[in-house]
Amino acid sequence: MTRRWLVTGCSTGLGRALAGAAAGAGDRVLATARRTETLDDLVREHPGRVLAAPLDVREPEQCEQAVATAVERFGGVDVLVNNAGNGVFGTVEEVGDHELRDQLETLVVGPWRLARLVLPVMRAQGGGLIVNVSSLAGRTAFPGLAAYVTGKHALEGMTQALAAEAAPFGVRAVALAASGYATRYGASVTDAAGRSDAYRPTTGPMREQLRDMAALPGIGRPEDFAREVLRLADTSGPLPVRIPIGPGSFAHLTAAAYATHTELATARALLLDRSDPQQG
Numbered sequence: 001m002t003r004r005w006l007v008t009g010c011s012t013g014l015g016r017a018l019a020g021a022a023a024g025a026g027d028r029v030l031a032t033a034r035r036t037e038t039l040d041d042l043v044r045e046h047p048g049r050v051l052a053a054p055l056d057v058r059e060p061e062q063c064e065q066a067v068a069t070a071v072e073r074f075g076g077v078d079v080l081v082n083n084a085g086n087g088v089f090g091t092v093e094e095v096g097d098h099e100l101r102d103q104l105e106t107l108v109v110g111p112w113r114l115a116r117l118v119l120p121v122m123r124a125q126g127g128g129l130i131v132n133v134s135s136l137a138g139r140t141a142f143p144g145l146a147a148y149v150t151g152k153h154a155l156e157g158m159t160q161a162l163a164a165e166a167a168p169f170g171v172r173a174v175a176l177a178a179s180g181y182a183t184r185y186g187a188s189v190t191d192a193a194g195r196s197d198a199y200r201p202t203t204g205p206m207r208e209q210l211r212d213m214a215a216l217p218g219i220g221r222p223e224d225f226a227r228e229v230l231r232l233a234d235t236s237g238p239l240p241v242r243i244p245i246g247p248g249s250f251a252h253l254t255a256a257a258y259a260t261h262t263e264l265a266t267a268r269a270l271l272l273d274r275s276d277p278q279q280g
Helices: 013-024 036-045 060-074 097-125 146-169 197-211 222-234 249-271
Strands: 004-007 028-033 050-054 079-082 128-133 171-178 242-245
Touching (some): 004 060, 013 028, 013 079, 013 222, 097 146, 097 171, 128 146, 146 171, 146 242, 242 249
Parallel strands (some): 004 028, 079 128
């Protein structure tokens, strides 16, 4: 069956690879980007299967129009992929209010808004899949990426709530805890206006790693990401709500889960009175 996709952030990287792969598999894709001219070659490569639309997920009217276009041109939306992202580099002390708001508008509010808009469509269809592209930063923290980490943690929390709420209608929701991929993301991260030399010893190595991310050994390829997402879309029945994806993702999150268990044990030892059988 031909599926109908709405994918955000298709100008480069993961979104572009996924839009091309879905169209190549015979599906129809509304590929979106802030500047639609970046999608011209994608439309030419897949005539009749890829439709380009302007979308800045921070703009409510553009979100509404994108969903309306998908419904008008395709008759519905089977898969929504919230992939659009940006990044500001800075610690909690360094990131200003406006920078934080912009980060959360892109990583949390935009995906929430699009999910809210497609849910009535998917409920009427009797099903659908919402894919929120998260990150290893949605479970762990990286120094200097405080705002990004906050956004991805929030995105995963929203996805968990959404999965429970939408399941009775046949709508599935997953958060992909993606590891590193060879995209332009690392080079596109902007420095917070309030950067301070005091934090450079702590955050400097992470900043350099981001700049060189696309060339790191063992880095994931966007084409592999696209192939895995298509596999998930092909899978019938329930899906895990949080899914590691990309090289090293399972190992990283296994270690994170162990660290959480250890932290919990330490907290228990600090706070619980073991002589009280009512505790623990």
